[in-house]
Amino acid sequence: MYGIMISTKIMEDSFIFKLYEGLPRQGPGSDQCTKKMFSMIPGVPDEPRILDIGCGTGAQTLALAELAGDAIITAVDVYQPFLDTLKKNGGRRGLGHRITTTCASMDNLPFDPGFFDIIWAEGSVFVMGFSNGIRYWKDFLKPGGFLALSDLVWFSDNPSPDTREFFGMEYPAMTNVRGNVDMINAAGYTFISSFGFPDSAWWKNFYEPFEIRLAEFETIYAGNEEAMALVEVSRKELAIFRAHSDEYGYQFFLMQK
Numbered sequence: 001m002y003g004i005m006i007s008t009k010i011m012e013d014s015f016i017f018k019l020y021e022g023l024p025r026q027g028p029g030s031d032q033c034t035k036k037m038f039s040m041i042p043g044v045p046d047e048p049r050i051l052d053i054g055c056g057t058g059a060q061t062l063a064l065a066e067l068a069g070d071a072i073i074t075a076v077d078v079y080q081p082f083l084d085t086l087k088k089n090g091g092r093r094g095l096g097h098r099i100t101t102t103c104a105s106m107d108n109l110p111f112d113p114g115f116f117d118i119i120w121a122e123g124s125v126f127v128m129g130f131s132n133g134i135r136y137w138k139d140f141l142k143p144g145g146f147l148a149l150s151d152l153v154w155f156s157d158n159p160s161p162d163t164r165e166f167f168g169m170e171y172p173a174m175t176n177v178r179g180n181v182d183m184i185n186a187a188g189y190t191f192i193s194s195f196g197f198p199d200s201a202w203w204k205n206f207y208e209p210f211e212i213r214l215a216e217f218e219t220i221y222a223g224n225e226e227a228m229a230l231v232e233v234s235r236k237e238l239a240i241f242r243a244h245s246d247e248y249g250y251q252f253f254l255m256q257k
């Protein structure tokens with residue numbers, strides 16, 4: 001459920017982290033989407049300070065480090081093994097010296113107010129809730145700084161009953177693009193732009209490796225009730241996406257403080 005949404009109960013359960021270990025990404029996304037969003041930021045300063053919140057194993061952190069050759073990036077996640085993987089991969093790609101990792105919760109960040117030029121958050125704001133997240137993180141941006149994040153939204157006003165039921169359980173606060181833009185304006189940001197992820201950002205980069213990992217995880221933890229409940233809900237997630245991916249999806253949003 002990481003790719004989409006996790007209930008607080010599952011969030012606290014370490015099985016969810018184990019399930020997503022070893023994957024190239026912990027949610028839908030692509031280097032192309034990261035690049036497209038980064039290119040929409042007007043006037044990126046020299047040596048921008050970038051904070052990547054809920055970085056996972058850091059697919060987008062590394063993409064950002066390559067896009068902004070002089071950026072200094074702080075990558076935050078609550079799960080240290082993800083950060084260890086990011087460190088290792090950053091070192092391999094010669095980007096390690098520009099990336100610092102911090103194990104912290106996104107709702108209790110150990111940084112000074114107004115420190116960052118850009119805050120990035122791919123697929124992680126749902127943990128706090130869209131409105132809570134953008135309001136809390138605003139404090140860490142310089143005046144005029146940018147927040148870029150992706151979130152799951154409804155595309156359909158009238159989704160099929162099983163999709164509605166699934167997200168009613170897993171992401172009850174999910175709204176549509178208009179709803180998120182309203183929250184951006186209400187939080188006092190200037191909304192700049194938004195675009196949706198293509199199917200490849202779901203399948204090739206996320207669900208295909210995820211399905212392989214799911215089968216492996218099922219074998220390793222066979223007989224464990226909690227782990228098998230996670231497998232079941234993950235298979236449901238995949239089935240819902242296969243049948244109804246036109247009804248919802250990931251959307252990138254760019255806003256300015």
Ligand SMILES: C[S@@+](CC[C@H](N)C(=O)[O-])C[C@H]1O[C@@H](n2cnc3c(N)ncnc32)[C@H](O)[C@@H]1O
Binds near residue numbers: 122
């Ligand atoms: C859907 S994954 C996205 C990861 C990565 N940005 C990507 O797109 O591949 C959500 C990430 O948020 C992290 N996370 C969950 N709760 C968190 C919290 N309270 N504070 C910081 N990170 C958290 C998870 O460990 C996970 O890496």
